[in-house]
Amino acid sequence: MREEDKPEIRKLLLFRDMSTENFDRLMQAAYAQTFPAQLELIRQGEPADFLHIMMEGTVELFSGWRDRETTMAVVRPVSTFILAACIKDAPYLMSARTVEKSRIIMIPAKDLRATFRLDPEFAVSTITELASCYRSVVRHAKSLKLRNSRERVAAYIYRQSSLAGNAASFVLPVEKRLLASLLGMTPENFSRAIKSLQSDGVAMDGMRIIITNMKSLEAVAGPDTLIDGSDPLSGFPAATAPSI
Amino acid sequence: MREEDKPEIRKLLLFRDMSTENFDRLMQAAYAQTFPAQLELIRQGEPADFLHIMMEGTVELFSGWRDRETTMAVVRPVSTFILAACIKDAPYLMSARTVEKSRIIMIPAKDLRATFRLDPEFAVSTITELASCYRSVVRHAKSLKLRNSRERVAAYIYRQSSLAGNAASFVLPVEKRLLASLLGMTPENFSRAIKSLQSDGVAMDGMRIIITNMKSLEAVAGPDTLIDGSDPLSGFPAATAPSI
DNA sequence: CGAACCCTTGACAGAAATCAACTAAGGTGG
DNA sequence: CCACCTTAGTTGATTTCTGTCAAGGGTTCG
Numbered sequence: 001m002r003e004e005d006k007p008e009i010r011k012l013l014l015f016r017d018m019s020t021e022n023f024d025r026l027m028q029a030a031y032a033q034t035f036p037a038q039l040e041l042i043r044q045g046e047p048a049d050f051l052h053i054m055m056e057g058t059v060e061l062f063s064g065w066r067d068r069e070t071t072m073a074v075v076r077p078v079s080t081f082i083l084a085a086c087i088k089d090a091p092y093l094m095s096a097r098t099v100e101k102s103r104i105i106m107i108p109a110k111d112l113r114a115t116f117r118l119d120p121e122f123a124v125s126t127i128t129e130l131a132s133c134y135r136s137v138v139r140h141a142k143s144l145k146l147r148n149s150r151e152r153v154a155a156y157i158y159r160q161s162s163l164a165g166n167a168a169s170f171v172l173p174v175e176k177r178l179l180a181s182l183l184g185m186t187p188e189n190f191s192r193a194i195k196s197l198q199s200d201g202v203a204m205d206g207m208r209i210i211i212t213n214m215k216s217l218e219a220v221a222g223p224d225t226l227i228d229g230s231d232p233l234s235g236f237p238a239a240t241a242p243s244i
Numbered sequence: 245m246r247e248e249d250k251p252e253i254r255k256l257l258l259f260r261d262m263s264t265e266n267f268d269r270l271m272q273a274a275y276a277q278t279f280p281a282q283l284e285l286i287r288q289g290e291p292a293d294f295l296h297i298m299m300e301g302t303v304e305l306f307s308g309w310r311d312r313e314t315t316m317a318v319v320r321p322v323s324t325f326i327l328a329a330c331i332k333d334a335p336y337l338m339s340a341r342t343v344e345k346s347r348i349i350m351i352p353a354k355d356l357r358a359t360f361r362l363d364p365e366f367a368v369s370t371i372t373e374l375a376s377c378y379r380s381v382v383r384h385a386k387s388l389k390l391r392n393s394r395e396r397v398a399a400y401i402y403r404q405s406s407l408a409g410n411a412a413s414f415v416l417p418v419e420k421r422l423l424a425s426l427l428g429m430t431p432e433n434f435s436r437a438i439k440s441l442q443s444d445g446v447a448m449d450g451m452r453i454i455i456t457n458m459k460s461l462e463a464v465a466g467p468d469t470l471i472d473g474s475d476p477l478s479g480f481p482a483a484t485a486p487s488i
Numbered sequence: 489c490g491a492a493c494c495c496t497t498g499a500c501a502g503a504a505a506t507c508a509a510c511t512a513a514g515g516t517g518g
Numbered sequence: 519c520c521a522c523c524t525t526a527g528t529t530g531a532t533t534t535c536t537g538t539c540a541a542g543g544g545t546t547c548g
Binding site: 420421431432434435436 | 494495496497
């Protein structure tokens with residue numbers, strides 16, 4: 001892996017508090033790789049061998065059952081994914097594939113597990129990271145169970161705007177069909193949901209969303225920090241940003 | 245708290261590996277309380293002050309948004325709940341209420357956080373516990389997104405039977421309307437789903453489910469260890485059993 | 489004994505998925 | 519550079535699924 005990646009990784013919540021010695025040893029065991037778009041990195045059910053760190057690109061975490069498939073999360077740099085499976089030494093519950101060309105660093109799960117046993121600071125960081133992941137999935141499940149598709153789309157748009165500093169306009173970060181799946185609906189329904197939100201202050205131009213009436217959108221979205229929020233991350237707000 | 249509770253708690257995955265000294269100190273800070281049925285123990289949004297340990301009874305974890313409410317999990321002894329919020333020192337994402345009279349031990353979150361900073365074994369146990377919780381919610385979300393309501397009910401019944409040693413019959417552990425909410429549907433739809441499963445080997449007599457054709461049920465349920473499974477818990481299989 | 493409450497059932501309305509057709513944009517290869 | 523192909527996205531028609539409303543039976547508990 002590149003030497004210049006190390007400071008970036010070191011900034012991550014998960015790695016910033018551990019000893020330099022342990023960090024360096026972990027990085028020595030790691031290796032980086034660049035993958036083309038649409039490559040399946042991980043297949044659900046397989047044993048978890050590596051913790052993945054996104055350095056560049058975009059990765060989709062998804063799951064399948066029978067002939068159906070659903071997007072569980074979209075991961076952007078710089079952040080880690082598939083941590084829990086590594087810790088449990090258990091099969092991946094989700095598959096992963098690149099959405100675009102991506103550079104990813106992989107750390108052997110074995111080294112990871114060994115490290116948090118001998119570095120208490122790393123153990124605490126892992127605990128905090130996992131607790132965040134857990135809360136993030138709980139929010140996802142709450143949104144699915146408590147809101148209908150129109151409300152989920154509205155809440156998504158409202159949140160993206162908030163993250164961009166209450167911007168009146170922003171560009172969707174990924175394909176619409178991927179977003180639709182993440183939000184638990186078909187592409188057709190996503191399309192219709194946005195169209196129906198025209199009457200509530202949302203316009204769309206290609207991949208750009210324009211909010212024409214923030215109050216109106218807010219009324220539909222019903223934003224709630226216990227669903228749409230993300231836990232404050234100690235230190236580097238930009239470092240871990242899995243929210244798409 | 246009762247002295248005889250301590251060995252029970254000590255058997256929990258979360259507490260079995262820590263030093264006796266730290267365990268005893270944690271237990272000293274804890275206190276037990278018995279609550280009547282239908283009492284709200286925790287309200288979502290409030291600061292997380294205590295880790296809860298179920299000793300007797302049943303507790304429902306649920307969430308609300310606007311005027312809607314949904315069951316997120318049902319907790320049975322002996323197990324803990326609301327761990328992640330305590331760790332993050334963040335607001336609870338879920339509310340909790342007793343389903344029946346319950347005895348619960350509460351450990352101040354502050355002591356918990358202090359303890360895993362000074363007891364590496366406890367830190368590792370916390371990591372494993374959280375990873376399990378995370379994977380459990382991921383499964384829940386997968387089931388909601390990949391299956392329709394009939395399939396979720398079938399999978400639930402199939403799994404309960406498996407847990408009872410492939411029993412051809414078992415009694416539902418909680419009220420049907422609670423189960424319905426947990427499985428992401430209305431009580432009416434739950435009722436209809438079971439009725440429609442009659443043609444696939446499921447009969448019902450009050451709270452008792454009778455499986456008349458296991459193969460047929462399995463075909464509908466499509467059981468999948470990556471959705472319906474639970475991670476093996478090191479040591480005490482009966483100790484932590486949040487699966488309802 | 490009455491009052492809740494849970495569960496079930498039917499009728500209906502609304503939400504969401506499916507199927508099909510069409511457009512637009514992007515990439516490929518001649 | 520253009521013709522072609524592929525794919526994402528949109529829209530409409532239709533079916534399927536799910537929630538809502540209303541009513542009635544059964545049980546529990548005060």
